[in-house]
Amino acid sequence: MSLVVLTKEQFYEQGEKLFGKNRRDWVFCCEWCKFEQSFNSIKKQLNEKGFIKSMRYGIITEKNLDELQPKPDQECLSENCNYVSYGLIGSGLEVDDNRYLMLKGMTKLNKCDAS
Numbered sequence: 001m002s003l004v005v006l007t008k009e010q011f012y013e014q015g016e017k018l019f020g021k022n023r024r025d026w027v028f029c030c031e032w033c034k035f036e037q038s039f040n041s042i043k044k045q046l047n048e049k050g051f052i053k054s055m056r057y058g059i060i061t062e063k064n065l066d067e068l069q070p071k072p073d074q075e076c077l078s079e080n081c082n083y084v085s086y087g088l089i090g091s092g093l094e095v096d097d098n099r100y101l102m103l104k105g106m107t108k109l110n111k112c113d114a115s
């Protein structure tokens, strides 16, 4: 298994290049189930449907959003998947090929090329 390491700065640089400066717009993709999510996509679903279903939290409503504080950068909020990647943005980013939430559009190749 090859290990790919990005510094936090490299990760932020990639994120801004892909989605702009507002981190709430950054779309993360779960490597396990391919679910795509951002903070704003969660808010949008809540506005449209009134709730989202998450394996991790069950039903999330606007009301308990603050209390739950789901972290789209660290945990998969899919209905069918419970994957967690603690501290992805909070710490220096160290990932292996198979187990992390990554930014949509961020490929292994550009991870390897990031320097």
Ligand SMILES: [Zn+2]
Pocket: 030, 031, 032, 033, 034, 035, 076, 077, 078, 081, 082, 083
């Ligand atoms: Zn997932």
